[in-house]
Amino acid sequence: MPRKITGKCSGRCRKPERRLWTADKLSQAIKSEKHGMSRNQAARIYGIPKRTLRRYLHSQLGTIGNPEQVKLNPLRSFKSVFTQEQEQQLVDYAIDMGECFYGLNAREMRSLAF
Numbered sequence: 475m476p477r478k479i480t481g482k483c484s485g486r487c488r489k490p491e492r493r494l495w496t497a498d499k500l501s502q503a504i505k506s507e508k509h510g511m512s513r514n515q516a517a518r519i520y521g522i523p524k525r526t527l528r529r530y531l532h533s534q535l536g537t538i539g540n541p542e543q544v545k546l547n548p549l550r551s552f553k554s555v556f557t558q559e560q561e562q563q564l565v566d567y568a569i570d571m572g573e574c575f576y577g578l579n580a581r582e583m584r585s586l587a588f
Contacts, residue, residue: 495522
């Protein structure tokens with residue numbers, strides 16, 4: 475007899491929402507930390523995870539003097555293979571092929587790109 479999953483979520487919990495803070499809050503937290511507030515206290519007041527605040531403080535040592543220039547990295551960032559122009563050329567080519575009734579499937583598009 476199969477077991478029934480019991481518990482708080484029973485397998486259907488919502489994933490936590492990510493990045494509920496803004497760049498302004500991050501720069502304010504960095505300013506506060508620079509003016510003597512503890513890192514944990516700044517993270518708690520501004521609603522930024524401690525590890526995130528620590529990562530931005532260590533990775534952007536040059537901007538700590540000017541916290542208005544804090545640059546946020548996009549979530550799940552990765553290096554792009556093509557430039558914006560090359561991507562646009564591929565998109566235009568795929569659209570042109572579709573208009574000529576010679577649509578490309580995903581495998582053909584990948585072989586064309588690489």
